[in-house]
Amino acid sequence: MASGVKPRVKVPKSAAAGEAVTIKTLISHKMESGQRKDKEGNVIPRSIINRFTCEFNGQMVLDVTMEPAISTNPYFQFEATVPEAGEFAFTWYDDDGSVYEEKKAIKVA
């Protein structure tokens, strides 16, 4: 597992039904592109987060495929409509097979 990986998510605690809320996500990750070489000239193997998804109550909200050109500590900000109270589930997939998860509940006021 890549070291120092920590997902962070910001979701409002509550929203009006049908409201579009702004969600911010960030995962600290070195996102090694696989194009660089070390001092000895050996290629540093690629190690990136290759997929990011956001689901709401089991329904897919966002599914992103990431490529090596994405910079370190990928940050995503997007809007999602909240039809009912529930839980956002965020998942990041690492090249090395690791999966990082984060969940945030949201109330409907």
Add this chain to the structure above:
Amino acid sequence: MNFKAMTAIAVIATAPLAALAGPDEDKLVVNGEIEMVTKTAAPAHLSDALDEIYSGWRFRSDETQALQMDDFDNPAMVFVDQAQDAWDTVEGTEGKSCASCHDSVEESMAGVRAVYPKWNEEAGEVRTLAMQINDCRENKMGAEKWKYTGGQMAAMEALISVQSRGMPVNVAIDGPVKETWEKGKEIYYTRYGQLELSCANCHEQNYGNMIRADHLSQGQINGFPTYRLKNAKLNTAHARFKGCVRDTRAETFKPGSDEFVALELYVASRGNGLSVEGPSVRN
């Protein structure tokens, strides 16, 4: 005959330039709760030179300013998280972590950043935060020293700085530190390098003006360590000093050298009254 028309054009032409010069009037509130003082009356020792002091935040674009207004958007917070892990990590021959002696960083380090660099009675020297951290690592933990301007050091400084955010910088300049402070002041006003520039030439006499594409600030260090968009990492004050002196085409002092420690003390004292902002975001 066309004098009036020309004056009108001149006025229009200069208006946008006038808007660019000088710091802006935006208010900095972090996370909607920490109100920062980014403009205040200059400390007494500086009253001959400046009337008001401004945080570097006031000189940045709205987009860059916004990054510092919310911890989630502030890229420096990733490094603060890393330093929090380091704080709790046992290292060295003594089997200690920072937390072994200092407990929770939130309590033990509140207000610390605001008064550094300061006099250390035991050692009989002016100590910067970085020197103190390395002294702890070497003598209390039995661990290896960190590189003075390295990533781990910058992150730990950031973590400590966060605990004092919003508090006014209040560095002592008299008593035992007087001599070092005077030395720092001398360095500040000494012209260095092939370009023969002193710190004051840019940051006192020309702040608010453009130096090529860059908007000159007063060179305050209340926001250090600083996340810079240009290199996507935390930068320490000494690394920035080095960069500035290098830009005058001079041989620079070394980070952590007596000269830079003196300069840090002096420059920090020029910001007495501004809020501790570190880790700030700049371009």
